[in-house]
Amino acid sequence: MTFQDLxxxxxxxxxxxxxxxxxxxxxxxxxxxxxxxxxxxxxxxQTGTGKTFAYMLPILKNLKFSKQENPRVLxxxxxxxxxxxxxxxxxxxxxxxxxxxxxxxxxxNINTQKQAIAEGLDILVATPGRLYDLALSRVLQxxxxxxxxxxxxxxxxxxxxxxxxxxIFDLLPERRQNIMFSATMTHDVDILINEFFRNxxxxxxxxxxxxxxxxxxxxxxxxxxxxxxxxxTHLLNNYETFNKVLIFVxxxxxxxxxxxxxxxxxxxxxCVIHSNKTQNYxxxxxxxFNEGEHRILIATDVMARGLDIDNVSHVINFDTPEYPENYxxxxxxxxxxxxxxxxxxxxxxxxxxxxEAIERLMDMKIPxxxxxDVVEISTELIEEERxxxxxxxxxxxxxxxxxxxxxAFHEKKEKxxxxxxxxxxxREIAKKYKKPKTRGDKNAxxxxxxx
Numbered sequence: 001m002t003f004q005d006l007x008x009x010x011x012x013x014x015x016x017x018x019x020x021x022x023x024x025x026x027x028x029x030x031x032x033x034x035x036x037x038x039x040x041x042x043x044x045x046q047t048g049t050g051k052t053f054a055y056m057l058p059i060l061k062n063l064k065f066s067k068q069e070n071p072r073v074l075x076x077x078x079x080x081x082x083x084x085x086x087x088x089x090x091x092x093x094x095x096x097x098x099x100x101x102x103x104x105x106x107x108x109n110i111n112t113q114k115q116a117i118a119e120g121l122d123i124l125v126a127t128p129g130r131l132y133d134l135a136l137s138r139v140l141q142x143x144x145x146x147x148x149x150x151x152x153x154x155x156x157x158x159x160x161x162x163x164x165x166x167x168i169f170d171l172l173p174e175r176r177q178n179i180m181f182s183a184t185m186t187h188d189v190d191i192l193i194n195e196f197f198r199n200x201x202x203x204x205x206x207x208x209x210x211x212x213x214x215x216x217x218x219x220x221x222x223x224x225x226x227x228x229x230x231x232x233t234h235l236l237n238n239y240e241t242f243n244k245v246l247i248f249v250x251x252x253x254x255x256x257x258x259x260x261x262x263x264x265x266x267x268x269x270x271c272v273i274h275s276n277k278t279q280n281y282x283x284x285x286x287x288x289f290n291e292g293e294h295r296i297l298i299a300t301d302v303m304a305r306g307l308d309i310d311n312v313s314h315v316i317n318f319d320t321p322e323y324p325e326n327y328x329x330x331x332x333x334x335x336x337x338x339x340x341x342x343x344x345x346x347x348x349x350x351x352x353x354x355x356e357a358i359e360r361l362m363d364m365k366i367p368x369x370x371x372x373d374v375v376e377i378s379t380e381l382i383e384e385e386r387x388x389x390x391x392x393x394x395x396x397x398x399x400x401x402x403x404x405x406x407x408a409f410h411e412k413k414e415k416x417x418x419x420x421x422x423x424x425x426x427r428e429i430a431k432k433y434k435k436p437k438t439r440g441d442k443n444a445x446x447x448x449x450x451x
Contacts, residue, residue, distance in 0.1 A: 001023070001024060001029055002022055002023055002024075003016050003021065003022060003023070003024055006024065006029075006032050006057070008057065008061055009061055010096075011095075011096035011097045012057065012060060012061060012093060012096075012097075014095070014096045015092060015093050015094070015095045015096055015097075016093075018095065019092060024050075024053075025045075025049045025050040025053075025054070026045070026049065026205040027043060027045035027049050027050060027051055027054045027203065027205045028050050028053055028054040028057065030203050030205060031043050031054040031055065031058070031203045032054070032057060032058050033058075034201050034203055035054075035055055035058040035059065035177075035179060036058040036061070036062060037201075038177050039177070039199075039200070039201050040177060040178040040179070040197045040198050040199065040200035040201070041055075041177075041178075041179045041180070041200055041201055041202075041203060042180045042181075042193060042197070042200045042201070042202045042203070043055070043179075043180065043181040043182070043202075043203045043204070044181075044182060044183070044184075044185055044202070044203070044204040044205070045181070045183065045203075045204070045205045046183055046205075046212050046328075046332060048212065048308075048332045048333075048335060048336035049205070049212075051151070051181040051183075052085075052086055052089045052151070052308075053089070053093070054181065055149050055151075055179050055181060056089065056090055056093055057093070059073055059147055059149075060090075060093055060094065060097060060099075063097075063099060063122065063123075065098055065099075066122065067120070068120070068144065069118075069119075069120035069121075069141075070120075070141045070142075070143065070144040071102075071121050071122060071123060071124040071140075071142075071144065071145065072122055072123070072144055072145060072146045072147070073122065073123040073124070073145070073146065073147045073149070074124050074126070074131075074142065074145045074147070074148050074149070074172075075123065075124070075125045075126070075149040075151060076126060076127070076128055076131065076148070076149065076150050076151065076156070076165070076168070077125065077126075077127065077151045077152060078127065078128075078152050078155040078156045078161070078302070079105075079127065079155075079302060080105040080106070080107060080127060080279055080282075081273075081282060081283070081286060081307055082151070082152065082307065083103040083104070083105045083125050083126065083127060084103060084283065085307060085308055086103070086125045086151065087101055087102075087103040087125050089308075090123060090125070099122040099123060100120060100121040100122045100123070101121065101122070101123045101124075101125070102116055102117065102121045102123070102124055102125070103124075103125040103126070104116075104117075104124065104125070104126045104127075104130050104131065104134060105126065105127045105130050105279075106127060106129050106130045106133075107278075107279045108279060110130070110133065110134070110137075113130070113134065114134065114137065114139045114140075117134065117139055117140050118139060124140075128156060128161045128164040128165055128168060129161070129164060131168060132164050132167055132168060135168070135171050142168075142171045142172050142173075143173055144173075145172050145173060145176055146176055146177065147176065147177045147179060148172060148176055148177070148178050148179065149179045149180075149181070150165075150178075150179070150180045150181075151180075151181055151182075152181075152182060152183075153180050153181075153182050153189055153192065154182050154183075154184055154185075154186050154188070154189050154325060155302065155329075157186070157188045157189065157192070162188070162192075165192070169196055178196065178197050178198070178200070180193065180197070180200075183325075183328055183329060183332060184325040184328055184329070186325060212332070212335050212341075214335045214338060214339065214340050214341060215331055215332075215334060215335040215340075215341040215342070215343055216340075216341070216342050216343070217331065217342075217343045217344075217345075217366050217367070218342075218343070218344055218345075218366065218367050218368075218369050219344065219345040219346070219347055219355065219366045219367070219368055219369065220344065220345075220346050220347070220368070220369055220371060221347060221348075221349075221368060221371075222346045222347065222348060222371070223348060223349070223377065223378075224348060224378060224380075224381055224382075224385055225257075225381070225382045225384075225385060226378035226380050226381075226382070227375070227376070227377050227378045228318060228346045229258070229261050229262075230375050230376050230377075230378060231346065231371065231372075231375045232247070232262070232316065232318065232346075233262070233265055234372060234374060234375050235316075235344075236262075236266060236296065239295075241313070241314075242295075242313060242314055243295065243313050244289075244292070244295060244311055244312050244313045244314075245295065245296050245297070245312070245313065245314045245315075245316060246289075246297050246299065246309070246312050246314070246315050246316070246333050246334070247296065247297065247298045247299070247315075247316045247318050248299060248300070248301065248315065248316070248317050248318060248319070248321070248330045249298060249299075249300060249318050249319050250300070250319035250321070250322075251300060252274040252275065252276050252300060254318075254319065255272050255273075255274045255298050255299070255300055256272065256274075257382075258272075258298055258318060259272040259298050262296065262298070266295070266296060268294075269294055269295045269296055270294060270295075270296045270297075270298065271285040271288055271289055271294045271296070271297055271298070272285065272297070272298040272299070273285050273286065273297065273298075273299050273300075274299065274300045275300070275302065285297065286307065286309070289309065290309050290310065297309075298318075301321065301326050301329070301330070307333065308336065309333060309336075310336070311339070312333050312334040312336070312341065313334065313341075313342065314334060314341075314342045314343070314344065315330055315331050315333050315334045315341070315342070315343045315344070316343075316344045316345075316346070317330055317331075317343070317344065317345035317346065318346055319346070319351070320345055320346070320347045320348075320351035320354040320355055320358075321354065321358075322354055324354070324357045324358040324360070324361040324362075325361070327345070327358045327361075328361070328362075330343075331343040345358075345366065
């Protein structure tokens, strides 16, 4: 099948010709008629198979010209970088179509975005947090939304966007088409579908968790962080093979630590992105890596989710991801558009359970490679790897294996052992301390008490 068989319109054919695309991917082929029908759709396909075009081609074909100010298509994505990327993809397809596209996300001036919205638009691409802020300000009206697309929904749920998604659903008109695309189907995603989708048609070109055949996978068993750095340095010295490398780490602190180690060896070849970096820094780093100015990009899971970067030769999992679905998204950054790709994962003894979970999800074993002889096995451990030290003889610090002391308790003093005597007690006090017969005559009162 070619794109000519999808019955597109001339402006879309011209845009696809400019891009050099002639044959749709399986998900684009199978999703086109389903999305065009107006029914709710859930699409499952591996990362790198063209999911953005899969939902945008039928939407753009059926989106008629309009001068109305409120958006008719809403696309929700989890990260700012993905907003920028999806807007660029839509603009490529809309080269010969008269429509208005806008991307909004947090971390930038909201007033500038309010002005752009007030000028009118047809398609809005947004992160959930900034979209909800704009909707509450009443500048953005969602009453005209006809199609809602949720891209990378599993990431949104992982990031804690569930409540914001539900609040956004409440602001949307009931009569709308819901479209969801993801590379993995988790239990939380399934719950969301059952709550808000109306008898969705499921389009699946692969079982959730199936890796692409064109990505070769291998793993190394490595004892610690510093040995991982030594192995990574050895591999990256092969410039011809490792010509464009995306390295994934578990968290921000690890990303900065690895960047400091690699930047001393491969200066001006390494860049890093994570959520503590400014938006402009992150976008510049991605652009520099995409255009080949930097050979190595270090990233956390959230930052690189869904990014379409051309010709990544290798994805290296410096840390084994805790969730196997994240591994699928990571390796999907290479081998895009049917190109060959390679994935490597470094795993310590503590990360073996995570490796086994990944292999169960993929229903395959990741081949184990021997460490090269030239790689030095380090015995130096970083702070997170060192065992917890116990101070056995510190009299001021109680050992964990000692019995915990009970609650503080002491006998009450006699004067504090009072019993609530109710009304009788008040009457006894009143009898003892009567008011004087004459106001202010204390002496008369004392004489009476002596009697």
